[in-house]
Amino acid sequence: MLQVNYIRENLDLVVERLAVKNFDAAEIVKQVIELDDQRKSTQSELDNIKAESNSLAKQIGMLFKEGKIKEANETKTRTAELKIKDKELKEKLDQVKADLEKALYEIPNIPHASVPAGKSDADNEVISEEGKIPQLSKKALPHWELADKYKIIDFDLGSKVTGAGFPFYRGKGARIQRALINFFLDEAADAGYLEYQTPLMVNEASGYGTGQLPDKEGQMYHVGEDNLYLIPTAEIPVTNIYRDVILKEADFPVKNVAYSQCFRREAGSYGKDVRGLNRLHQFDKVEIVQIQHPDKSYETLEEMKAHVANLLRKLGLPFRVLRLCGGDVSFTSALTFDFEVYSAAQERWLEVSSVSNFENYQANRMKLRFKGNNGKTQLAHTLNGSALALPRILAALLENNQCEEGIRIPKVLQKYTGFDMI
């Protein structure tokens, strides 16, 4: 969430910038400042009451020691009054704080200056495109038919055992999944990322820490009995490692990577978007996360972008990079680049990675700070990106690499698959 003092000092700028995200902040920003003023005044009133109580308590202690029982008891009547006020003020303060927090949770992150205005994904800005789009024969099949033809992914079986969006991978299909995961993890390790295996369920505090809660509550699977959420991305456990942590400046950059299965309810999706591997409820993803000094986070964003581009290059997939417009950039992100690969049989671009800088928005929620060389404690910046999400990569590989003899496996994957053709 945004820092109240930042909002206070940059009122007009905040409203103006949030308009790029099509968010009218004028009212809520006023509300935040009013609530914060109330918080301050209530707090200081309470502090005064407490100061008086504390000093009276000390006096009473002294009086008892000196055997002045009568005076001590007289003083006690005054503290009784203070206790009542103390309780009232405490309740008021708790309420004001809760209201303030709730209001802050409703304000999205401020978009970076380079984020273009726009309403939807149609307004995203294509900033680069590379790789050759393959010319397939007329007999070319979409990946769900290839999956069936070679018996490598069974969607019907998934529907039977669990439900739509939970496919079974089989034989070479399962093997290529494992190959992709290992390839992505090895590439990340070579780039200096520390590998984690994390819990696939997280508690409420972690959900709030990275901002999925309360914003995307309905998109996560929730295990009611234990109040845990299935992770929609490894970003949550990996970033929350640093919740309530104060790093040293020398710790930067923190570079972590995790493979995990991801679970998304995808409520409201339909049609051709969800066909085959295009959108699943459970999928595999390798996620890179960095925590960086505020002065260097945009350099880091470029570095992460380059890492993702390199993966796609090595896999031989044609891809393009988009700078998300204000209407499409996520609630918590300041700047996001999406990577899309071209899936030749479907003749469409598929999003396979999203690389974002959250600046201190997540850090403020989870109190992720660092002690600077100047001795001051301040908020760090968090970044993350998919490197990469598997299903659409697999879809594009299957479609783009199909030929008479079968499906060609990219050279870089062969040492992991142990075969060069499906």
Added chain:
RNA sequence: GGAGAAAUGGCAGAGUGGUCGAAUGCGGCGGUCUUGAAAACCGUUGAGGUGCGAGCCUCCGGGGGUUCGAAUCCCUCUUUCUCCGCCA
């Protein structure tokens, strides 16, 4: 799942009702000494709110309670450890 014990500053560890935000040791930082380093010695060293500042206030796992006063007593939750049971 059952029984018991515990949770204190970066770490270890004292404190069981009153000048305790907290002894002591280690670690960190600064200094003295040294050609340099080590050792030794001296000093310093948690987070947050508020205020121009002096200061005031909060935090001893979380929440609630008792009391004039709680790290210390009570309740509750969470976590850890030991024993029993079950188990990949």
